[in-house]
Amino acid sequence: MGLASIEDSGRFGLGEKQRRQLEKQERRRNYADLAIQSTNNSSIVCKRSVEKLYMRKLGANSYVDESKGFNEYFKYFVQKTLRCSPCINRGYWLRMHAVKSILDSIIAASPEKRIVVINLGCGFDPLPFQLLDPQNRHNWKYDNRLSFLDLDYPDLISRKKKIIDDTPDLKAIIGDWSSDSHLEAAFVARKYILAPCDLNVSADFDRLLTMCQLKDSAIVKIFLAEVSLAYMDSSKADAIIKACSKLPRSHFVNLEPLLPAGPSEPFSKQMLRHFKNNDSPLQSVLFNKTKSSQHERFKNLGFPLTNMRDLHQIWGFVDIHIKKQIEAIEPFDELEEFMLFCHHYVVGHSCNDLEVPFETVPSSPRSGQNTRKSLLRRDAKAAEMKLDNDHLTQRKFGASTLLPSGQIMYTHGYLNGRLDNALLIDPAMSKVGLVDIISEHEKPVARMCHTITSLNNELCVLVGGRAAPNKAFGDVWRLQQTEESQWSYEKAISLPECRYRHASCALDEKRVLIYGGHTNGDVFLVYDSSRNELIVPEVLGSIPALTSSAMTFDKNLNKGVIIGGADKSQNIHDTLKIFRFDHNSNKIELENEYSDPLFKRYGGKALFTGEDKVLIAGGTSPACLFDQDTTIIEVSLSSGQVTLIRIPEDAWHNAFPLMVGFELHKFSNSTLDIFGGGAVCYGFGSVWNRWLRLDIP
Numbered sequence: 001m002g003l004a005s006i007e008d009s010g011r012f013g014l015g016e017k018q019r020r021q022l023e024k025q026e027r028r029r030n031y032a033d034l035a036i037q038s039t040n041n042s043s044i045v046c047k048r049s050v051e052k053l054y055m056r057k058l059g060a061n062s063y064v065d066e067s068k069g070f071n072e073y074f075k076y077f078v079q080k081t082l083r084c085s086p087c088i089n090r091g092y093w094l095r096m097h098a099v100k101s102i103l104d105s106i107i108a109a110s111p112e113k114r115i116v117v118i119n120l121g122c123g124f125d126p127l128p129f130q131l132l133d134p135q136n137r138h139n140w141k142y143d144n145r146l147s148f149l150d151l152d153y154p155d156l157i158s159r160k161k162k163i164i165d166d167t168p169d170l171k172a173i174i175g176d177w178s179s180d181s182h183l184e185a186a187f188v189a190r191k192y193i194l195a196p197c198d199l200n201v202s203a204d205f206d207r208l209l210t211m212c213q214l215k216d217s218a219i220v221k222i223f224l225a226e227v228s229l230a231y232m233d234s235s236k237a238d239a240i241i242k243a244c245s246k247l248p249r250s251h252f253v254n255l256e257p258l259l260p261a262g263p264s265e266p267f268s269k270q271m272l273r274h275f276k277n278n279d280s281p282l283q284s285v286l287f288n289k290t291k292s293s294q295h296e297r298f299k300n301l302g303f304p305l306t307n308m309r310d311l312h313q314i315w316g317f318v319d320i321h322i323k324k325q326i327e328a329i330e331p332f333d334e335l336e337e338f339m340l341f342c343h344h345y346v347v348g349h350s351c352n353d354l355e356v357p358f359e360t361v362p363s364s365p366r367s368g369q370n371t372r373k374s375l376l377r378r379d380a381k382a383a384e385m386k387l388d389n390d391h392l393t394q395r396k397f398g399a400s401t402l403l404p405s406g407q408i409m410y411t412h413g414y415l416n417g418r419l420d421n422a423l424l425i426d427p428a429m430s431k432v433g434l435v436d437i438i439s440e441h442e443k444p445v446a447r448m449c450h451t452i453t454s455l456n457n458e459l460c461v462l463v464g465g466r467a468a469p470n471k472a473f474g475d476v477w478r479l480q481q482t483e484e485s486q487w488s489y490e491k492a493i494s495l496p497e498c499r500y501r502h503a504s505c506a507l508d509e510k511r512v513l514i515y516g517g518h519t520n521g522d523v524f525l526v527y528d529s530s531r532n533e534l535i536v537p538e539v540l541g542s543i544p545a546l547t548s549s550a551m552t553f554d555k556n557l558n559k560g561v562i563i564g565g566a567d568k569s570q571n572i573h574d575t576l577k578i579f580r581f582d583h584n585s586n587k588i589e590l591e592n593e594y595s596d597p598l599f600k601r602y603g604g605k606a607l608f609t610g611e612d613k614v615l616i617a618g619g620t621s622p623a624c625l626f627d628q629d630t631t632i633i634e635v636s637l638s639s640g641q642v643t644l645i646r647i648p649e650d651a652w653h654n655a656f657p658l659m660v661g662f663e664l665h666k667f668s669n670s671t672l673d674i675f676g677g678g679a680v681c682y683g684f685g686s687v688w689n690r691w692l693r694l695d696i697p
Helices: 015-060 086-107 128-131 139-143 154-165 169-173 201-210 234-245 264-275 291-300 311-319 320-329 335-343 651-657
Strands: 115-118 145-150 188-191 192-196 217-225 251-255 305-310 345-351 376-379 379-382 401-402 408-414 418-426 431-435 451-455 457-462 475-483 486-494 503-506 510-514 524-528 533-535 538-540 550-554 559-561 575-582 587-595 605-608 613-617 634-635 641-645 662-666 673-674 677-679 685-688 691-696
Touching: 015 086, 015 320, 086 217, 086 251, 086 320, 086 335, 086 345, 115 128, 128 139, 128 169, 145 154, 154 192, 201 234, 217 234, 234 251, 234 291, 234 335, 251 291, 264 431, 264 685, 291 305, 291 401, 305 311, 311 335, 311 345, 335 345, 335 677, 379 651, 401 662, 408 451, 408 662, 418 673, 451 503, 451 510, 457 510, 486 538, 503 550, 550 575, 559 613, 605 662, 651 691
Parallel strands: 115 145, 115 217, 145 192, 217 251, 376 641, 401 451, 538 587, 550 605
Antiparallel strands: 188 192, 251 345, 305 345, 379 691, 401 408, 408 418, 418 431, 451 457, 457 475, 475 486, 503 510, 510 524, 524 533, 550 559, 559 575, 575 587, 605 613, 613 634, 634 641, 662 673, 673 691, 677 685
C-alpha cells in the first residue's frame, strides 16, 4: 500500500514529452499530499493546548484518572506546547468532546460486542492511547472490547511509529509490535494497528479492510474521519464512505467544514482562502456545503441512518456544569467568532445497522432561511467607498457616533492590540484623519467594546469598555471640541459598576441613555451632561439587561428599540422590544415587543429608517449563519412584519464586510455606510473590513 510511483504505473514506452508531463503530475500530487499532511501539525498543536489548559481542570469530564493523576497523551506528539487563543481552545475542546461523545454512545449501544475504531487520516491523534490505557480508570467501562486501526500516508505513519517507539509510556499501552504480521507494511501491536494507506486509492483501502477481517458481521466498525476527507476529491471521498457502508455493523463519524451560506460569506471565503494558500484546498465541501447535503450524501452512499449537527448544536447539548467549568478556565469574549466557527463545521454520525437505537435529526432548511410565506424581500444597491487614509478605519469593536455636521467620530477599538486614538471621518469629502487631542489632560486609556454618543457638534460622551475581558472600565468621559480642529477629553464621572458591550444613544441634546452590557449594574442609566450626574430611570415592563444588543432611539418619535443580545447564561434572545422615554419623569416604558428567529442576534446594529421602520444589520446567531438575504433586515414596528434586504451580487461576492465589531450609520433614509469591524476567523487568519455604502430604496 501507499503512494504509487511512476514506474509502478505501467508508463514505459511513452514519449519524452509525455513522460515529463507524467513526472510533473506525480510531483504535484506528492507535493499536495505533503501539504495535506502538514495540516496535522497545526491540529495537533491546538489539541495539545486544550489538553494542557482544559483537561486537568475539567476532571472527570476529560481523559483524567484522578486516582492516578493527570494523564496526558498529546504531549508526546508535540515538540513545543503553545497556548492558543481562547476561541481556538474552546473550538478544539468542542471538536474533541463531540467525537468522544459519539464514540461513547456507539460503544454503549453495542454491549458485549468487539469494536474496532478505524481512524481515516489519523495524523498524530493519540485517541487509541487515550482509550486503551489500562491505567486510566475511565477506560474500564469499555471492558477491554476496543481495538484501533490508524491509517494515513506512509511517511506520516513512519513518523508516528518512531514517536511511539521512543516513548515508553505509549509502548506500555499497546505492547510490542508483532513480528509475524500478515499485513503489508503495517505495524501490528496488541489491539492496535498502524498502517499506511493512500485513501485516494479506494482499491488499496478495500483490500486493507479485507486483510484486517473487518467484513466480519460480529465486529462493530466505527470509521472516524476528522476533516481528512475534506481535502480529497469529492468522488474519491465518496468512494471511501461507500466502501465503509458495505461492511455490516458500520458507523461513520465525520467532522467536516461547511459552507452554510455559500463560499462568498466572509468567514467561508477566508477559510477557503487559508487552505488554498497552504496548498491543501478544501474540495469535497464545495459539493457538500450544508448539513442537509451531508445528510443526503451519507444516505445515498449506503448509510440509511444519519444525524448531522453543526458544532453550535453540539455546544447546546454540553452540560451546563461543564460549560461553567469551561467559562472559569480563561477569560472569554469572542462569542461572535466562536459562533461563526461552529456554524462552519458539521459533526455527523451515520449508521447502516438498523437494529441499533438511533435518533435521526431531520435535515434543516438553508442557513438563515425564514420559512414564512409572508416574508417580504427588497434588493439593495452597493458601492465600495474610497476614502483617503481609510486604512485607519481597520479596527474592530471601536465606537462611533454621527455628528450633526455629517462627520463621524470613531474612537479606540482593536487592531493587533487595543487602540487609544480617535478618528474624524468626513464621508462627503472622502477623508479620514486622526483627531488632534489636547494631551495636557488625562484621557481614556486604550479600550474596546465601549460606546460614544454625540449630543451636538462639539460634545460627545464616551462610556465604559474594557481592556481584557476581566478588566472592564466604569468611566465616563466628555470629548469636547475646543477649537476648529482640536478636541479635549475630560473625565466626567464614574459609573456605579463597570460595563462593556453595552449600548447607548442620545435622548436629547443633554442626556445619554446607557443600556445593558457585561455589568452587575442597573439595566438602564441616564447620564445628564448639563448636571454631570447619573440617573437610574424607573422601568415599566420587562426589559432585562442583555449584552451586545442592538439599540437605536429616534428623538423626534421619542421611541427606541432593543434587539437581541445575550443574558448572563449566554442565551441569545430573539426579541425586539419597543420602548418610550418620559423626559419629565425619567421613566422607560415597554410599549410592545415581537419575537422572530431573525432577531436572535449578538452584536448587531440597528437604525430607524422611517417613523415605523427599523433596519437591523449583522451580528451573529446561534441558530444560523446569516446569508445574502438575512444579514440585513427591516422591521415594521406597527406590525412586526420582517422584510429581507438582499445584498447585491457584486457586493456579496466581492466586497461584503464580516459583520462583527463593525459600525453602521445612516446618511439619508436610504443610504447606509458600513465600516470598521472584522474578526479572527478561527485559525484561518483575520478579516478586516473595507468601507461599503448601501442604498436601500
